[in-house]
């Protein structure tokens with residue numbers, strides 16, 4: 325996006341220029357990922373997904389994939405909840421395998437993606453197909469999966485369900501474990517709502533929200 329003449333440089337740098345910074349940061353993260361053992365699983369997932377016509381999106385969110393991988397390696401969570409299945413499912417499984425254990429529960433609204441992801445990554449993940457529903461949580465209107473399997477999650481990755489408002493799943497999980505860490509992909513309203521209650525930040529350079537990472 326080139327700078328419109330009526331927009332001051334500092335505003336353009338903050339909002340318009342972010343797009344270019346993200347492209348550079350994303351490329352660096354891809355290079356870093358290629359050096360990790362998880363790259364083998366990423367390549368396998370990509371080649372298998374090509375066999376399914378519904379997998380139309382390319383893979384370019386390398387910052388998300390790299391940071392997700394590094395967080396799971398570092399935190400060594402015992403129970404991970406993933407909201408929104410995809411190549412990220414293969415990445416989390418790979419990191420848990422390297423850690424030596426941990427259960428991944430992956431939720432998706434759509435059987436045509438969720439079931440295929442399970443077929444590609446295998447039985448190491450517990451996949452659930454669940455429709456999304458409108459819900460209200462302490463005055464906050466949003467969207468959640470109808471069924472969230474009950475486990476003591478210590479890490480949540482929010483990348484679904486699709487919403488125009490707020491993804492509420494993390495709020496329900498945090499009721500049971502208020503210090504669970506949450507990584508959120510690009511959902512600014514969800515990050516804002518979680519930040520107000522639990523603390524955290526949105527990093528615009530990688531388009532991710534981090535909740536509870538300041539807690540021990």
Ligand SMILES: C[S@@+](CC[C@H](N)C(=O)[O-])C[C@H]1O[C@@H](n2cnc3c(N)ncnc32)[C@H](O)[C@@H]1O
Pocket residue numbers: 373378379380381382407408409410411412413432433434437438483484
């Ligand atoms: C934001 S995507 C979630 C992607 C996943 N967390 C990832 O990072 O790989 C939201 C939805 O798109 C669908 N989806 C996943 N991978 C896809 C692909 N390669 N092409 C098209 N749709 C996909 C799934 O139904 C998923 O819940």
